[in-house]
Amino acid sequence: MTNVVIGAGSGMGTAVAQVLSPRGHLIVADLSLESVQVVAKDLGADVEALACDITDNAQIEALMGRIAELDDLEAFVISAGLSGSMAPGRRILEVNLIGVARVLAAVEPHLRPGSVGICFASMSGYRVPNNHELLAVLDDPLSDKFFDNLDALGFDLEVRGAYPVSKLGVHRLVRRLAPAWGARGARIMSVSPGINDTPMNRLDEQNNPIMADFVKSGPLGRRGRPEEVASVVDFLTSDGASFMTGSDVLIDGGMVAVIPEDSTGGSVRAG
Ligand SMILES: NC(=O)c1ccc[n+]([C@@H]2O[C@H](COP(=O)([O-])OP(=O)(O)OC[C@H]3O[C@@H](n4cnc5c(N)ncnc54)[C@H](O)[C@@H]3O)[C@@H](O)[C@H]2O)c1
Numbered sequence: 001m002t003n004v005v006i007g008a009g010s011g012m013g014t015a016v017a018q019v020l021s022p023r024g025h026l027i028v029a030d031l032s033l034e035s036v037q038v039v040a041k042d043l044g045a046d047v048e049a050l051a052c053d054i055t056d057n058a059q060i061e062a063l064m065g066r067i068a069e070l071d072d073l074e075a076f077v078i079s080a081g082l083s084g085s086m087a088p089g090r091r092i093l094e095v096n097l098i099g100v101a102r103v104l105a106a107v108e109p110h111l112r113p114g115s116v117g118i119c120f121a122s123m124s125g126y127r128v129p130n131n132h133e134l135l136a137v138l139d140d141p142l143s144d145k146f147f148d149n150l151d152a153l154g155f156d157l158e159v160r161g162a163y164p165v166s167k168l169g170v171h172r173l174v175r176r177l178a179p180a181w182g183a184r185g186a187r188i189m190s191v192s193p194g195i196n197d198t199p200m201n202r203l204d205e206q207n208n209p210i211m212a213d214f215v216k217s218g219p220l221g222r223r224g225r226p227e228e229v230a231s232v233v234d235f236l237t238s239d240g241a242s243f244m245t246g247s248d249v250l251i252d253g254g255m256v257a258v259i260p261e262d263s264t265g266g267s268v269r270a271g
Helices: 009-021 032-044 057-070 091-109 123-127 130-140 146-152 164-184 197-209 213-215 224-234
Strands: 002-008 025-030 047-051 075-078 114-121 189-191 247-251
Touching: 002 009, 002 057, 002 114, 002 247, 009 025, 009 032, 009 075, 009 197, 009 224, 025 057, 032 047, 047 057, 057 091, 075 091, 091 114, 091 146, 091 164, 114 164, 114 224, 123 164, 123 189, 123 247, 130 146, 164 189, 189 224, 197 213, 224 247
Parallel strands: 002 025, 002 075, 025 047, 075 114, 114 189, 189 247
Antiparallel strands: none
């Protein structure tokens, strides 16, 4: 069995790599080859590190070539992503939604019965106000006109927050792909972490100190830990979750349950 984690070089992706490594051959991929080389060395055994920028078609194809050679894909996890503090809005959408959609399109021919895809979305995807025109644009992330279509709606990526919108797009992508994956005997889901103690979150809190109070206002009053998300991914990619597909699993310490209804996705740029 081959399991793959893209974005394995840091945070929750590394934690997922740790839980998947005892299952067989593991490919850890990331924009940063150095970071996954370190992860592979720490995990030892049957772990292979590859460079893969999910916005670069040639690198996506190289990873798919390796998956095709092995021809026994089981878990396929995309944890790679950028937060609102890390890049301009356009780049966030290019990575978090368009990159994820490209990778999922590329992996589809390599699915086999028992393959399971897990994409990292976010609790912030639950906070985007309902807008049918925006949803129609998000539902076509591979269109050449994607950014023109957003512009045409007057959507200002910086003001309204590209991050929550990118993650709502992932929720919807997974739902749309479930039938095609099901036809191959495969399942696909997303997970939506809340605020989780990773390098991404530490940067976000540095740039937005109010987030520390926000964390305390949640039912559990603390940040999640990467291993608390990895254990859910462990379950979702196991036979125990064999009837789950096309849905999102919220792992947010109850935060979405207590955010006031009238707050918007744009106000929660991170998490
Ligand atoms: N930390 C949080 O609070 C939080 C909350 C909700 C959702 N998320 C999401 O969970 C996922 C993991 O977040 P994290 O906190 O572990 O982040 P992180 O920054 O610790 O790790 C993300 C990894 O993705 C890699 N990456 C970035 N761009 C890439 C690209 N173009 N191609 C390939 N790899 C790329 C980075 O090099 C890094 O190793 C992300 O998708 C993030 O949006 C995080």
